[in-house]
Every structure is written in structure tokens, then in C-alpha cells.
Amino acid sequence: MIAHNDLEHCRSVIKTGSLSFHAASKLLPSSVRDPALALYAFCRLADDEVDEGNAKGRAVLDLQERLDLAYRGTPKNAPEDRAFAAIIEEFDMPRALPEALLEGLAWDAVERRYKTLSDVRSYSARVASAVGAMMCVLMRVRDPNALARACDLGVAMQLTNIARDVGEDAHQRRVYLPTDWLQEVGMEIETFFKAPKPTREVRSMVRSLLAEAHRLYIRSEAGISTLPLNARCGIFAARYIYAGISGAVRKNQHDSINFRARTSKATKLRLIGKSAIRAAGTTIMPASPVIFAAPLPEVKFLVDAAGGTEPKLIGRTESLLDTLAELKSREVHSYSKGIAAE
Numbered sequence: 001m002i003a004h005n006d007l008e009h010c011r012s013v014i015k016t017g018s019l020s021f022h023a024a025s026k027l028l029p030s031s032v033r034d035p036a037l038a039l040y041a042f043c044r045l046a047d048d049e050v051d052e053g054n055a056k057g058r059a060v061l062d063l064q065e066r067l068d069l070a071y072r073g074t075p076k077n078a079p080e081d082r083a084f085a086a087i088i089e090e091f092d093m094p095r096a097l098p099e100a101l102l103e104g105l106a107w108d109a110v111e112r113r114y115k116t117l118s119d120v121r122s123y124s125a126r127v128a129s130a131v132g133a134m135m136c137v138l139m140r141v142r143d144p145n146a147l148a149r150a151c152d153l154g155v156a157m158q159l160t161n162i163a164r165d166v167g168e169d170a171h172q173r174r175v176y177l178p179t180d181w182l183q184e185v186g187m188e189i190e191t192f193f194k195a196p197k198p199t200r201e202v203r204s205m206v207r208s209l210l211a212e213a214h215r216l217y218i219r220s221e222a223g224i225s226t227l228p229l230n231a232r233c234g235i236f237a238a239r240y241i242y243a244g245i246s247g248a249v250r251k252n253q254h255d256s257i258n259f260r261a262r263t264s265k266a267t268k269l270r271l272i273g274k275s276a277i278r279a280a281g282t283t284i285m286p287a288s289p290v291i292f293a294a295p296l297p298e299v300k301f302l303v304d305a306a307g308g309t310e311p312k313l314i315g316r317t318e319s320l321l322d323t324l325a326e327l328k329s330r331e332v333h334s335y336s337k338g339i340a341a342e
Contacts, residue, residue: 009040009079027234038083096305129154148295149223156216167257172198202253222290236275
């Protein structure tokens with residue numbers, strides 16, 4: 001069980017750091033909401049340390065150590081770590097899920113770029129769908145079909161994030177748009193970094209990302225009806241509030257350079273009301289056959305891990321180890337340069 005003081009700390013972290021999730025979490029039953037807040041606080045901590053710190057590689061390696069400690073039952077003496085260790089024990093959280101998140105953060109640290117839309121979905125699977133799969137575990141849901149739809153929702157949310165943050169990412173010399181798309185229109189990445197502009201081509205790319213996100217938002221709905229009844233409204237709210245960000249991007253004419261899309265409090269309240277209606281409808285509407293759609297190839301390893309089937313994780317584990325080894329090599333090189341400079 002999560003200690004009360006640790007849970008209160010996690011709640012305050014989410015209240016200030018993730019407004020969309022904080023709004024949606026209020027609709028979840030306490031049996032899901034409390035561990036979900038702790039889970040998101042740990043994931044938020046991980047993301048912020050890598051995203052905002054100067055030593056990104058060191059931050060990922062530190063997170064690897066913290067994850068190791070949590071799974072040993074001896075977490076770092078910090079509220080997020082202690083709460084996450086309690087989640088691991090209570091819910092038998094498959095280690096492959098937080099390790100997938102770690103791998104996505106490691107990709108950020110090495111500034112990986114993504115050639116195709118499938119590559120972007122692979123990244124999204126790690127930094128977003130892994131969290132969706134962990135949410136299913138918190139709800140005691142291990143059905144592969146439900147997990148596949150939860151992973152759809154995670155990818156959709158991350159594609160929305162990418163579409164919203166094109167300009168902000170460019171100013172930080174990051175690009176998550178498929179590089180194939182940039183090459184097709186003759187756009188040099190370095191040129192874009194120096195002077196990002198909402199050209200017709202860039203806005204078209206944002207539109208394409210949102211179209212893929214919309215497809216996956218629709219697919220994800222079929223899985224919500226398989227979740228515990230008292231959790232459905234909260235998950236519908238997360239789906240609609242994030243899709244609302246997509247709508248705000250569209251209202252800005254797909255210009256994510258000069259504008260950062262947001263949803264107002266009034267919009268969130270309207271979408272929460274819509275979510276309540278949709279959740280109630282799941283009790284009388286027949287199940288959608290979309291629930292049986294095959295998982296995206298990029299998320300199948302998550303479905304296998306959370307569903308308890310025998311996953312083929314050799315390639316994925318080697319990929320993570322290779323990335324961590326690259327980070328360690330960079331750290332040693334950076335340290336050596338510092339010594340030489342002295």
C-alpha cells in the first residue's frame with residue numbers, strides 16, 4: 001500500500017505538472033486513482049529529469065538505477081520511488097513496461113530521430129503506450145484486446161503531443177516529425193531548427209499526424225467498454241481532453257510554431273460531461289467488433305508483457321542495453337574531456 005504522505009506528494013506533483021491527467025483522474029475510483037497518481041508522478045519525474053536536465057544521459061542512467069532499486073524492493077528514499085515500489089508489489093507490475101518507458105527516454109537522451117511514421121509510433125509506444133498498459137494493470141485488466149486498445153490511446157495521445165509541440169521542439173533542436181516527410185519536401189532539418197516557420201508543408205505534416213491520432217482515438221474507444229465500469233468515465237475523459245488539444249491545433253490552422261494549443265477549463269468540463277454520457281452508454285450498447293483489431297505492430301511487445309503471454313523480448317532488450325551502453329560511453333567521454341580540460 002502507498003504511504004499517505006507519499007501519495008499526497010504525488011498528488012501535488014500531478015496537480016501542477018499534468019493538468020489534463022489531473023482533470024481526468026478525478027473521475028476514476030480511488031482504488032485506481034491513487035495508484036494512477038503515483039504511477040504518473042514517477043513517470044513525470046522520469047520525463048522531466050531527462051527532458052529538462054542538462055545531463056540527459058546521466059539522468060537516464062540514474063533512472064535505470066532507481067528502477068532496479070524499486071524492483072528489488074529497496075527504492076530510493078523519495079516519495080515517487082517509494083510509491084512506485086509499492087505499486088510494483090501490489091499489482092505485480094511487469095518490468096518490461098517501465099523499461100519500455102526508460103528506453104523511450106533513452107532515445108530522447110541520444111537525440112534519436114525517426115525516419116518513418118512507424119518509427120514515430122515505436123517511440124510513442126515507449127513513452128506513452130507503456131503508461132497506458134501500466135494503467136490497465138492498475139485496473140486489473142490483462143485482456144490482450146483491451147490492452148491493444150489502451151496502447152492505441154497512448155500512441156494517439158503522443159502523436160497529439162508531437163503535433164502540438166513542433167515549434168517548441170524545433171527551438172530545442174528536437175524533431176519528432178518523420179524525417180522521410182521532411183526529405184520529401186526538400187526541407188533540411190538544420191535549416192528548420194534555425195528558423196522554424198509554419199509553412200504549408202509543415203502544417204500538412206501536423207495535419208497528417210493528427211489524422212493518424214484521430215484514427216487511433218476512434219479505435220481506442222472499443223477498449224474502454226471492457227474496463228471496470230467505474231473507471232470508464234475517467235478514461236473517456238482522458239481520450240476526449242487530449243483529442244481536444246488536437247482540435248485546438250486544427251483551430252490554429254495546424255500552426256504549431258506560433259501557437260501552442262490548449263483546452264480551456266470550460267472545454268474540459270464540457271468534455272467531462274460528454275465522457276459521462278459515453279461511459280453510461282457502454283452499459284447498454286453492444287460491444288464494438290473493433291475491440292478484436294490486431295494491435296499495432298509497434299505496441300505488440302507491450303500487450304504481450306502486460307497480458308502475461310510469453311513475449312519475444314530479446315531484440316527489444318538488446319536495443320535498450322545498446323542504448324544504455326551508448327549513454328554510458330558518452331558519459332565516460334564527457335568526463336574524460338572534463339579531466340583533460342583541467
